[in-house]
Amino acid sequence: MAVTLKDVALAAGVSIKTVSNVINDYQYIRTDTKQRVMEAIANLGYSPNLSARSLRSGKTGVIGLAVPELSLSYFAELADSIIKAAERCGLKVLIEQTGGDRARELEILSSPRLQMTDGLLFSPLGLSNEDAHHLNVNFPLVLLGERIFGGPTDHVTMSNVQSARAATAHLLSKGRTRIAVVGGHEGEIIGSAGLRLRGYQQALKEAGIPFDPRLVAYTTLWHRSNGATSMRELLKTGVEFDAMFGLNDTLALGAMRVLQEAGLRIPDDVAVIGFDDLDEGRYSLPTLSTIDPGRDEIAATAVRILQERISGHDASPREFEARFQVIERESSMLPTS
Amino acid sequence: MAVTLKDVALAAGVSIKTVSNVINDYQYIRTDTKQRVMEAIANLGYSPNLSARSLRSGKTGVIGLAVPELSLSYFAELADSIIKAAERCGLKVLIEQTGGDRARELEILSSPRLQMTDGLLFSPLGLSNEDAHHLNVNFPLVLLGERIFGGPTDHVTMSNVQSARAATAHLLSKGRTRIAVVGGHEGEIIGSAGLRLRGYQQALKEAGIPFDPRLVAYTTLWHRSNGATSMRELLKTGVEFDAMFGLNDTLALGAMRVLQEAGLRIPDDVAVIGFDDLDEGRYSLPTLSTIDPGRDEIAATAVRILQERISGHDASPREFEARFQVIERESSMLPTS
């Protein structure tokens, strides 16, 4: 059925290796031979069998990307950036969804199915720092996200602590002092929630404002609905606040919706900032202030260093932190006090 | 470096074919032989080389999914559903982004790089019905979306016309008669925009209401910003309306934001319905009425029939239409007139 090198070779009257050489731009081929082979290729509609090629060469030209879920906007936009970055390097991306489940994440690290790829970009959610040793795998692996630091692999992350501190400082600069937080993870120290919460506390401390634990609403998955529920519970406790820091945009949008239902004005009664710079926050009502965590930079860096590892670059694990930016929109647009 | 069948065979003192047989659950193997082989596999940490396997078997266990962009929420959620459906069939998904660009879409249909997959789920945006013949490819292909009908391949789609008619009828049932539309594509007949617009017109006709072309706002890509811009222009024209049908949720949310900026109340002044049932619409303010186009059904059907084609099912092309549902939320919650 399928046309192979052999068929082309036969048609062009050369050996299969010559055809292979033409395809791989080997230096020493006469122009007319090349011509003849090219014609045969075109006539027969030959295209190389990639399975055979990767068996022989040991490379597939495909990288894996493991994320919790594409229906979480942050990961959809991350995947978008990564696919584009990979394409620039001539790589395809195979996406795996873990649901943020620890067991599934561990399974992916040991799954033989991933051998169809040259390496893996891995953004875990269920793993924690104690699982770091599981990252000791025998294939190129680049870690994304903030669940594990100091692990045995290259790691690309955002400046969680610093940017959360900047986000909080931004609200403080507006004269707000009672800043609620939505999306904490109970007891977490490392992880997006823990780190961002730490940044929040640092900013408070710098401003000389005591940390009030009642202002932190905890939740599990960072889904829209959880942002809404958390805010609803926070309001029920009666604790007062004049600003809110959503640990990501999705949470902030869900929470904002509940605030407005409760008749609170944004930013007048409650100034709001999120985290992630989702497209969505640009068209919400009000538009959402946020942190741009440098997603494209993360994607490009991750793909680049994964490719370095694939081509055999051997060095001790490196940590990369993307540049961030505070983006002020309506939800916190107030005169600076 | 890597452990192969040969190594395992040597360690277990059997032939490589026996090891292969153990792995593939061949019937006739003595329990103790099996045991010995399994142990050797575990000890050496063997896992099969998938390139070799696919070269031999002609199957890769990977399917391609080509969509415009994952940062468009609809496609992110579609990809999510498809990856989950594929997983249930033991398939991996390789995602390709076309940007909705016709040239790139055509390229994908002829790209040899896709040979790393067993088949393709293809959701074009730039192609039109005249390009149907390009779908005549020599690999299993299932078409998604509404750009091409009656093409040479299986096709899974949503009931665009019917469900748009139902969406419009829903607004009409609330006593609204001046229904603006956001997201039309100039001159389009086939395609999500064209079909949904047709459904809109059908509903009007059934209700005996004349079609007013001034109520239709046109746009290109269905991005949030375009929904906002379109609505801004519509308001500028001064044409009156008491309801709006966003041809998808993203557009509707963008437009809703502009309506509210303009001081119009939803649903009181303008009742709104969207299309797609994005998660986002559940937490917007107000929550967004919409059409659930049956995304999971589309995903499951598409994967199933692609798999049928891969396993050699030969029959004339089939068309599938998913069941839809009108979902009433706050943006159109009014007493039925």
Next chain:
DNA sequence: CTGAAAGTCTATAACGTTGTAGGATGACCG
């Protein structure tokens, strides 16, 4: 004119897996 070097091509052996064909053992039936 000669030998070395550069240019052009080919035969053959891998890569790691599965399919085919068949050999060896023992059980069971007539």
Next chain:
DNA sequence: CGGTCATCCTACAACGTTATAGACTTTCAG
């Protein structure tokens, strides 16, 4: 006891590609 059959295993050949080694030409300096 001979033959058939099920059971268990193996040797070998493929799948389509690229790497290796080398054969044969041509070029060109000495």
